[in-house]
Amino acid sequence: MAEAAPRWATYADLEAVPDHLVAEIVDGRLETHPRPRPRHGAAAVELASELTPPFRRGRGGPGGWIFVIEPELHLGPHVVVPDLAGWRRERLPAEPETAYIETPPDWICEILSPSTARLDRGPKRRIYAEAGVGHLWLLDPTDGVLEGFALTGGRWLLLGTVERGEAVALAPFDAVPFPLDDLFPFDDPAAPPPAET
Numbered sequence: 001m002a003e004a005a006p007r008w009a010t011y012a013d014l015e016a017v018p019d020h021l022v023a024e025i026v027d028g029r030l031e032t033h034p035r036p037r038p039r040h041g042a043a044a045v046e047l048a049s050e051l052t053p054p055f056r057r058g059r060g061g062p063g064g065w066i067f068v069i070e071p072e073l074h075l076g077p078h079v080v081v082p083d084l085a086g087w088r089r090e091r092l093p094a095e096p097e098t099a100y101i102e103t104p105p106d107w108i109c110e111i112l113s114p115s116t117a118r119l120d121r122g123p124k125r126r127i128y129a130e131a132g133v134g135h136l137w138l139l140d141p142t143d144g145v146l147e148g149f150a151l152t153g154g155r156w157l158l159l160g161t162v163e164r165g166e167a168v169a170l171a172p173f174d175a176v177p178f179p180l181d182d183l184f185p186f187d188d189p190a191a192p193p194p195a196e197t
Contacts, residue, residue: 014079022070025079026123033115036083039186040111043141044069044083046183047109050168051086054176061176064089065106072100075131080124083139084109086172104131107172112140129156135172139183146170146180 009030017023021032036044048069054061066087073080085105092103108128110120120138128136129151136149136156145163148170149156162168162180169177181187 008077011079022081023079024081024119024124025077026119026127028077031119033113033119036111037113039141039184040083040113042185043111043139043183044109046185047139048084050178050182051173055086055173066092068101071105073105074100074102075104075127078127080127082108082124082128083111104128104133106133107135107137108133109137109139112138112142125156129154137170141184144180144184146183 008028009025011025013030014023014025017030017032020035022035024031048067051065051067053059055063055065056067057063066089068085070081070083071085073082073085079100082105085101086107087103088106091106092101096102110116110124112120125136132151134151136151138147138149140146145161146168147161148159150159150171151157160170162170164181164184166180167177168180
């Protein structure tokens with residue numbers, strides 16, 4: 001006997017998820033994970049704080065961007081919630097009337113955690129490429145590493161990897177570099193680095 005095709009999750013399924021969880025529909029499956037831990041959330045706030053003055057407001061930089069923390073994106077049949085997303089103002093000139101956004105961002109940053117890394121590095125990365133998102137950053141606040149990718153010919157090209165102690169100068173925000181360490185406010189800058197094992 002043939003197996004029935006799996007049921008595609010619906011928006012009603014997503015709405016039924018308790019508020020203390022983040023819910024997404026990825027490849028037809030309802031995916032849930034806990035809200036971000038403090039290190040994760042602080043990194044998102046700090047990154048938005050670094051990018052907003054030069055890239056949104058034009059203070060010391062080119063301006064022209066709109067940033068949203070944890071937007072609900074409807075990208076084809078998928079409903080995803082990246083940690084941060086940015087649109088060039090001409091692509092999102094007005095606030096959407098809906099609680100979600102259907103215009104694919106020009107840039108996305110996913111902040112990796114044990115509960116999300118599988119999705120962020122796997123299916124969501126593919127979904128972002130299929131939607132035509134131009135740039136993707138993957139930030140690991142535990143290891144202190146940021147990877148920057150550009151969409152080239154429908155595939156992700158690694159532009160660079162930034163580690164603790166280095167400056168972030170990755171497209172599309174390479175015009176105004178900033179220290180990667182500034183994204184980790186819980187770290188004591190005066191503490192000696194951990195011993196290598």
